[in-house]
Amino acid sequence: MSEELIRAFVDMQEQDVLRIVKEMLGQDVDPQEILAASRQALEAIGQRFESGEAFLPELIMGGEIMDQVSKLVKPRLQQEIAVKRRGKVLIGTVAGDIHDIGKDLVVFMxxxxxxxxCDLGVDVPAEAFVEKIKEFEPHVVGLSALLTTTFESMKTTIDTIREAGLRDRVKIAIGGGTIDELLVDYTGADAYGADAMAAVELSKKWIEGV
Ligand code: B12
Incomplete structure (x- = not known):
């Protein structure tokens, strides 16, 4: 059914996408599988955009469909996980970047x-991270970026945190569609996380040592 979902998503058939997601949830398909298929579809839409076969309205529409899918899937994820407060995480999309669908999934998980x-939102200046670290005192800081042009902004954010004398107080994770392991050294982060669960696992490891 994932294949059918991806096809409908890439074809922008919003009603079909929502119907298929509801059917999958009805058949107890793992919600993570639904999110993974949706992400794959967004990737295909992104590639079409890159090659000139799709335009900005398609990107926007893709984002909106993903939002709807997240809304349907979230209650099911919530049921599955027992809640216990474990530590503080500060997160935001770095300056120059307004993508927030992936960041919001990380926040949710x-x-x-x-x-x-504590979610600082999108297009967050480095100084805003510094101020919030002082006030909120997080154990972990998560930086999200989806544009190659905002890699530099990620590095600037971490440099600014270091210059403010706060780098040793926090662990820093980076993530977002175009980010990979190779950027950890360049930006001065502690680790890269490929998806929302990776953000959870890294935070658990850093805060609880597990
Ligand atoms: C939807 C979308 C948009 C929407 C965003 C809506 C929104 N509210 O976010 C809109 C239409 C606004 C948009 C705008 C633009 N976009 Co856009 N967009 C996308 C698209 C199709 C999907 C992104 C998405 O939501 N993915 C789904 C989520 C769930 O995945 P994710 O973000 O990767 O997040 C997951 C992981 O990465 C991870 N994660 C995310 N953050 C973090 C943080 C931490 C700490 C950790 C551990 C993990 C983690 O967990 C998440 C969940 O698993 C991508 C294509 C793609 N392949 O990603 C292009 C894409 C990112 N966009 C692109 C571009 C070029 C733009 C524009 C510049 C277009 C333009 N000419 O105006 C603008 C930029 C505006 C700006 N200043 O930011 C390019 C970037 C190319 C590049 N290499 O730089 C892409 C790759 C498309 C392409 N192939 O060309 N976009």
Whole structure:
């Protein structure tokens, strides 16, 4: 059914996508599988955009469909996870970047897994991270970016945190569609997380040592 979902998503058939997701949930398909298929579809839409076969309205529409899918899937994820507060995570999409669908999923997964999360939103200046670290005192800082042009902004954010004398107080995770392991050294982060569960696992490891 994942294949059918991906096809309908890429063809922008919103009603079909929502119907298929509801059917999958009705058949107890793992909600993570539904999210993975939706992400794959968004990737295909992104590739079409890159090659000039799709345009900005398609990107926007793709984002909106993903939002709807997340809304349907979230209650099911929530049921599955027992909540226990474990530590604080500060997160935001770095300056120059307004993508937030993936970041919001990370926030959601951290929240339902028991972390106290402070979300600074999108296009967040480095100084805003610094101020919030002082006030909120998180154990972990998560930086999200989806544009190659905002890699630099990620590095600047971490440099600014270091210059403010706060780098040793927090662990820093980076993530987002175009980010990979190779950027950990360049930006000065502690680790890269490929998806929302990776953000949870890294936070557990850093805060609880598991
Ligand atoms: C939807 C979308 C948009 C929407 C965003 C809506 C929104 N509210 O977010 C809109 C239409 C606004 C948009 C705008 C633009 N976009 Co856009 N967009 C996308 C698209 C299709 C999907 C992104 C998405 O939501 N993915 C689904 C989520 C669930 O995945 P994710 O973000 O990767 O997040 C997961 C993981 O990465 C991870 N994660 C995310 N953050 C973090 C953080 C931490 C700490 C950790 C551990 C993990 C983690 O967990 C998440 C859940 O599993 C991508 C294509 C793609 N392949 O990603 C292009 C894409 C990112 N966009 C692109 C571009 C070029 C743009 C624009 C510049 C277009 C333009 N000409 O205006 C603008 C940029 C505006 C700006 N300044 O930011 C390019 C970037 C190319 C590049 N290499 O830089 C892409 C790759 C499309 C393409 N192939 O060309 N976009």
């Amino acid at each position: 951290l929240d339902v897994n028991g972390f106290e999360v």
